[in-house]
Amino acid sequence: xxxxxxxxxxxxxxxxxxxxxxxxxxxxxxxxxxxxxxxxxxxxxxxxxxxxxxxxxxxxxxxxxxxxxxxxxxxxxxxxxxxxxxxxxxxxxxxxxxxxxxxxxxxxxxxxxxxxxxxxxxxxxxxxxxxxxxxxxxxxxxxxxxxxxxxxxxxxxxxxxxxxxxxxxxxxxxxxxxxxxxxxxxxxxxxxxxxxxxxxxxxxxxxxxxxxxxxxxxxxxxxxxxxxxxxxxxxxxxxxxxxxxxxxxxxxxxxxxxxxxxxxxxxxxxxxxxxxxxxxxxxxxxxxxxxxxxxxxxxxxxxxxxxxxxxxxxxxxxxxxxxxxxxxxxxxxxxxxxxxxxxxxxxxxxxxxxxxxxxxxxxxxxxxxxxxxxxxxxxxxxxxxxxxxxxxxxxxxxxxxxxxxxxxxxxxxxxxxx
Amino acid sequence: xxxxxxxxxxxxxxxxxxxxxxxxxxxxxxxxxxxxxxxxxxxxxxxxxxxxxxxxxxxxxxxxxxxxxxxxxxxxxxxxxxxxxxxxxxxxxxxxxxxxxxxxxxxxxxxxxxxxxxxxxxxxxxxxxxxxxxxxxxxxxxxxxxxxxxxxxxxxxxxxxxxxxxxxxxxxxxxxxxxxxxxxxxxxxxxxxxxxxxxxxxxxxxxxxxxxxxxxxxxxxxxxxxxxxxxxxxxxxxxxxxxxxxxxxxxxxxxxxxxxxxxxxxxxxxx
Numbered sequence: 001x002x003x004x005x006x007x008x009x010x011x012x013x014x015x016x017x018x019x020x021x022x023x024x025x026x027x028x029x030x031x032x033x034x035x036x037x038x039x040x041x042x043x044x045x046x047x048x049x050x051x052x053x054x055x056x057x058x059x060x061x062x063x064x065x066x067x068x069x070x071x072x073x074x075x076x077x078x079x080x081x082x083x084x085x086x087x088x089x090x091x092x093x094x095x096x097x098x099x100x101x102x103x104x105x106x107x108x109x110x111x112x113x114x115x116x117x118x119x120x121x122x123x124x125x126x127x128x129x130x131x132x133x134x135x136x137x138x139x140x141x142x143x144x145x146x147x148x149x150x151x152x153x154x155x156x157x158x159x160x161x162x163x164x165x166x167x168x169x170x171x172x173x174x175x176x177x178x179x180x181x182x183x184x185x186x187x188x189x190x191x192x193x194x195x196x197x198x199x200x201x202x203x204x205x206x207x208x209x210x211x212x213x214x215x216x217x218x219x220x221x222x223x224x225x226x227x228x229x230x231x232x233x234x235x236x237x238x239x240x241x242x243x244x245x246x247x248x249x250x251x252x253x254x255x256x257x258x259x260x261x262x263x264x265x266x267x268x269x270x271x272x273x274x275x276x277x278x279x280x281x282x283x284x285x286x287x288x289x290x291x292x293x294x295x296x297x298x299x300x301x302x303x304x305x306x307x308x309x310x311x312x313x314x315x316x317x318x319x320x321x322x323x324x325x326x327x328x329x330x331x332x333x334x335x336x337x338x339x340x341x342x343x344x345x346x347x348x349x350x351x352x353x354x355x356x357x358x359x360x361x362x363x364x365x366x367x368x369x370x371x372x373x374x375x376x377x378x379x380x381x382x383x384x385x386x387x388x389x390x391x392x393x394x395x396x397x398x399x400x401x402x403x404x405x406x407x408x409x410x411x412x413x414x415x416x417x418x
Numbered sequence: 419x420x421x422x423x424x425x426x427x428x429x430x431x432x433x434x435x436x437x438x439x440x441x442x443x444x445x446x447x448x449x450x451x452x453x454x455x456x457x458x459x460x461x462x463x464x465x466x467x468x469x470x471x472x473x474x475x476x477x478x479x480x481x482x483x484x485x486x487x488x489x490x491x492x493x494x495x496x497x498x499x500x501x502x503x504x505x506x507x508x509x510x511x512x513x514x515x516x517x518x519x520x521x522x523x524x525x526x527x528x529x530x531x532x533x534x535x536x537x538x539x540x541x542x543x544x545x546x547x548x549x550x551x552x553x554x555x556x557x558x559x560x561x562x563x564x565x566x567x568x569x570x571x572x573x574x575x576x577x578x579x580x581x582x583x584x585x586x587x588x589x590x591x592x593x594x595x596x597x598x599x600x601x602x603x604x605x606x607x608x609x610x611x612x613x614x615x616x617x618x619x620x621x622x623x624x625x626x627x628x629x630x631x632x633x634x635x636x637x638x639x640x641x642x643x644x645x646x647x648x649x650x651x652x653x654x655x656x657x658x659x660x661x662x663x664x665x666x667x668x669x670x671x672x673x674x675x676x677x678x679x680x681x682x683x684x685x686x687x688x689x
Contacts, residue, residue, distance in 0.1 A: 035648040059633050072629050076537055078544040097624040236651055240459035243603045265455045293648070 027055040028082040028306050031070065034062045035293060036328050038129055041314055042308070044322075048313050054306050054414050058080055067091055074100045079300045082307040083314070088119045088128050088291050095296075101127035102297040102304060104311070111317070111332045115362040116291050128294035129315045130331035132323075134253040135289035135356035136189040136278045138363075139260060143272040144171070144248045155280045156193065156217060159249070163225035166248040173225030173247040175238045178386050180379025181326075181372070182234035185364040186252055187382055188288050190214045193281025198366040198378065202418040204406035206366075206378060207399035210283065215395065219385025231383045243267060244389045251278060255292070257349060269380035275348035289353075289360030329353065355410060370409045377402040444664075451657035458653045473658035476645075481655075483662060486641040492552060493637060494620040497559035498567075498613055505567030506609070512568065513575035521572060527607055528565035535561065536629050543630060550632035558626040560586075563616030570615070574608030575601065610677040618667050638663045 030045075032038035038060050045056050066085070073079035086095065095101055103125040109117060112130055120128035138159075140152060148166055153159040159174070167173030179185040184198075191197065195210030198204065205211065210325060222230050227241055239256055241247050243266035254275075261270040278287035294312055297307045304341075313319070320330040324341050329349060335341055336357075342350055366374040381399055384392050393399075410416040423555070450458050452469035464568065466496035477483045512521045544552040582604070591599070602609075627637040645655035671678070 033648060034644065036650075057633075060644075062646045063648055065628055065640070065643060069629060072536060072540050073544075076541045076544070077540055080549070168604070189494060235649065241461075243456075244459050244461040246461060253649070259650060263458075267456055267460060 004008045019189040025055060026053060026303075026308060027057060027308060028303050029080050030059075030310065031051065031066060031081050031084040032058060032060040032404075033066050033085045033293065035085070035132070036326060037293065037330075038322050038382070040107070040319070040323055040326060040328070042172075044319065050308065052309060054309065056310065058243045063087065070100075070395070071097075074098065074300060077300065078297060081298045082301040082303050083295065083297055083310050085131070086128060086294055088130070088294050089363065089365055089367060089373055091416075092119060092128060092294075093367065093371075096122050096127060097369055100299055101297045102301065102307075102382060103127055104129065104308075106308070107142055107312070107345045111334050113331075113333055113357055115289065115357075115360065116342055117120060118362050119367070126176045128291075128296045129311060130291040130294045131315065132291070132293045133289055133329055133353075133359055134255045134292050135353060136186070136251060136255070136287040137254050137352045138276045138278055139242065139252070139257070140274045140276065141245075141248050141268065141272055142274045145274075152274065152276050153249075153279045154277070156190075156282065159279045160217075160221060161352075162306065163221055163249060167225040170246070172241070172247045173229040174221055174251070175227050175230065175241060175247045176222060176251045177234050177238065178222050178230035178382065179232050179234045179237075180383050181375035183286070183382045184288075184366075184375045184378045187215065187218050187378075188216050189251070189286070190279050190281065192286045192288070192361050193278075193284055195281070195283030198363075198374075199368065199406075199410075202368075202410060202415055204366070204374075204403040204410065206381075206406075207396065207403045212396060212399060214281070214285055215381055215385045215399070216390040216392075218382065218390070219388065219392070220390030223386045223389030226386070231386050236352050253292075254329060254352060257346065261346075263300070275352060277352050284359075286359050286361045287356055288362070288364035289356040290362060294331075333357075366406065368410060368415055369413050373409055374406045377405055434539055440615075447660055450653060451661045453654060455652070455654055458657075473654035474662075476652070476655045476664050477658045477662055479572055481573050481659075483638075483641060483642055483659065486636055487662075489555075489578050489631075489635050490621055490637045492619050493555045493559055493635070496552070497556045497620055498563050498617050500501045500556070500561050500646065501563040501567045501616060502609070503614065505564050506571055506602070508599070509568045509571035510601065512572040514580070521568070524565050527561060532561070532625050536625070539626075540629060549630065550634050552635060554630050555627060555635055555637070558630055559620045559623060561626075562619045562623060566616040566619065567612045570612040571605070571608055574605055578604055607677040610674050613668055614674045618670065621663075634656075 017144070032041060042058055044061060046060055048054070067087075068091075070081065070084055070086075073081055078134060086092065107126070107129060109129075109323050116130050117126065118132060119200055120130055121128050139152070144166055145152060150162055150165060151158070153162045163173035165173070178185045188198065191206070191211050191214040194210040194214035194217070196206065196208050196214055227233065227238070227247060235252055235256065238247065238250060238252070239259065242250050242260055245268045257275055259265050260268070261273050262272065278285065295311060297304060297311055301307050317332060317334060320332045320335045321338070321341055323330045324335050325344055327346070336350070336353065365371055366378070368374060381395065381402060384398060385395060385416055407416060450655045451473050452471070453464070453467055454470055454472065457464050508524075511517060511652075538556070539558060543549050548554045578601060583593070583600050586596040586600055589592065622639060623637075624639040627640050631637060631640065642656060642659045645652040645659060
């Protein structure tokens with residue numbers, strides 16, 4: 001028996017040694033998201049491998065799977081990931097606090113807009129290279145507007161009037177996300193334009209008068225003129241409705257534009273689909289413009305030099321230009337200034353981006369490490385407001401409770417007041 | 419006579435009603451897998467459409483679903499096989515020697531949320547360089563199948579009269595010999611039940627594969643998500659992949675259904 005054990009141990013050791021020897025080959029492991037830019041990188045990786053001799057083991061995963069996987073690997077301190085795609089607003093703060101991002105000291109960030117960089121930087125150092133931005137816009141049906149003889153709304157009063165006029169049994173006047181936590185990002189621009197915020201310098205303030213007014217307005221719009229069952233709808237549910245011609249206006253992120261004008265995916269012909277700036281509120285017009293995806297080097301990486309080389313390549317201007325041509329709204333500023341590229345990008349996107357890049361807010365959710373919990377809490381307010389068509393007598397009281405809870409979470413994680 | 423006719427009609431109405439409710443999602447999925455994206459989202463829903471094989475082309479052409487099928491099959495079959503090798507004698511012992519505590523202990527492994535095993539497993543497997551290996555996935559899936567085998571089989575063995583093996587042992591057979599030559603051949607339906615159920619549970623398992631597998635050993639439930647991208651869902655692809663994944667499970671269940679029901683209720687009236 002003992003002999004067998006000794007033999008097995010010996011075999012195992014030699015196996016480990018031989019595996020160690022194999023690791024001498026220059027190779028890195030990269031985790032990408034199921035995202036058009038991830039697909040683009042994946043197809044371009046062979047070029048990188050040929051040019052550098054570095055072997056890239058690439059995996060692509062759906063976003064929540066990606067987060068689960070990264071979290072498990074990093075938390076157990078036994079990750080072999082070198083480079084990974086990441087969502088700065090959703091997981092950035094938590095990953096940074098846990099020390100999972102490697103600071104990018106040598107990277108040249110001069111080509112990225114300031115408001116975009118604000119979410120990649122902690123203290124003096126930057127940790128994430130922004131890849132893709134998206135901003136809030138108003139999608140509308142040109143044909144429906146023409147028939148009704150009204151203009152595209154530029155402020156909230158006009159928005160409500162248009163929604164009221166266009167709403168009918170077969171057509172929802174307006175749609176926007178109503179499903180609790182998922183709606184938090186889309187309600188953000190409404191709150192900003194009323195003059196409110198989710199968090200102000202690390203303190204929850206979404207029970208302020210402007211924020212409550214905004215939540216009431218959001219509830220009134222969707223409760224009265226939204227599609228049936230809007231409180232269980234996220235973009236997955238609203239986009240098909242819009243594509244089936246059941247919605248007159250839709251406020252959501254710019255990322256969906258490509259899909260609602262693609263004849264292979266929609267019943268509404270592209271010429272009848274319009275895109276416009278998000279309407280102004282009583283206080284200002286500052287729709288969100290967020291870095292939905294970035295890319296980072298893992299702190300636990302054992303091949304940081306190789307990882308940096310990959311990162312430089314993956315975020316290069318050349319690939320960003322390719323991304324633009326594939327209808328991906330890249331974060332780099334220079335690609336939005338190159339006439340040769342812009343000639344091939346949809347003018348609606350160029351215009352709305354120009355506005356948002358200048359006046360937009362870089363956050364679309366409470367920016368904290370426990371984003372998910374805070375979103376659930378705020379989501380309850382949104383649902384309450386929609387269910388009561390904005391007239392809930394409880395909203396102030398509920399908001400006060402939720403603010404207290406979010407502040408408690410902020411204190412627990414040591415982010416309160418920072 | 420008239421009364422009988424009414425009750426027959428009522429019976430079939432009820433059956434049709436239940437079948438409609440149960441089958442509707444499945445029919446919807448099947449129909450959608452042959453539709454284009456425009457037809458899938460169209461409202462009112464289209465019941466008559468020109469079918470396309472484009473979605474299946476994506477599943478087996480663009481995506482390497484044959485590889486994922488292979489992975490799921492290997493992992494399911496080997497983990498169930500090993501669970502039978504370990505679980506059948508264990509179940510026999512539990513049944514014959516009334517080792518209740520042991521049985522509960524094994525059940526505990528099944529009752530604990532699977533996610534609590536993931537972190538330790540990840541640490542162990544990554545230190546052993548077993549990440550993305552069949553070994554890691556087979557071992558983890560045995561956590562699902564072993565308790566099923568033990569529990570189904572121990573109740574099953576209890577229904578076989580002790581006298582069967584006792585008479586063999588009186589004639590000089592060892593307990594092991596009696597187990598292999600007398601008890602096992604009598605346990606066909608039970609073994610089939612345990613095998614089918616644990617294979618299907620392994621086939622459908624998402625959580626373990628999500629963390630322990632990578633590109634090489636990706637299993638089917640994970641691969642469905644290849645059609646879910648950021649801000650975009652390819653419903654046709656998802657539906658076609660779901661049909662492809664369900665097909666073997668449905669066929670398996672249909673073939674062994676009568677055993678499964680029999681095996682599950684076996685010993686039900688025994689205290």
